[in-house]
Amino acid sequence: MSPVILEVTNPPSSAADHRPPEVVKPLFQGTGDTDYLCGNCGTVIASSMGPRQRVNVDVATCSACGAENKFPPNLLP
Numbered sequence: 355m356s357p358v359i360l361e362v363t364n365p366p367s368s369a370a371d372h373r374p375p376e377v378v379k380p381l382f383q384g385t386g387d388t389d390y391l392c393g394n395c396g397t398v399i400a401s402s403m404g405p406r407q408r409v410n411v412d413v414a415t416c417s418a419c420g421a422e423n424k425f426p427p428n429l430l431p
């Protein structure tokens with residue numbers, strides 16, 4: 355696995371509900387070998403993405419910390 359840290363575009367508010375990363379499932383699950391991690395807390399947002407796999411959104415809100423993360427251009431359609 356080669357992790358990629360995503361760029362945070364909108365940090366979470368201090369009132370956000372913080373949950374431990376292990377209870378949070380990735381928003382996207384692929385079949386490759388790259389994990390995309392929240393730039394704020396390190397939770398996996400897109401797991402096991404292959405080089406030809408894409409996500410259908412350009413930003414994703416981390417379900418653990420609430421930070422808004424931007425996906426790199428190579429993940430976009």
Ligand SMILES: [Zn+2]
Pocket residue numbers: 392393394395396397416417418419420421
């Ligand atoms: Zn996070």
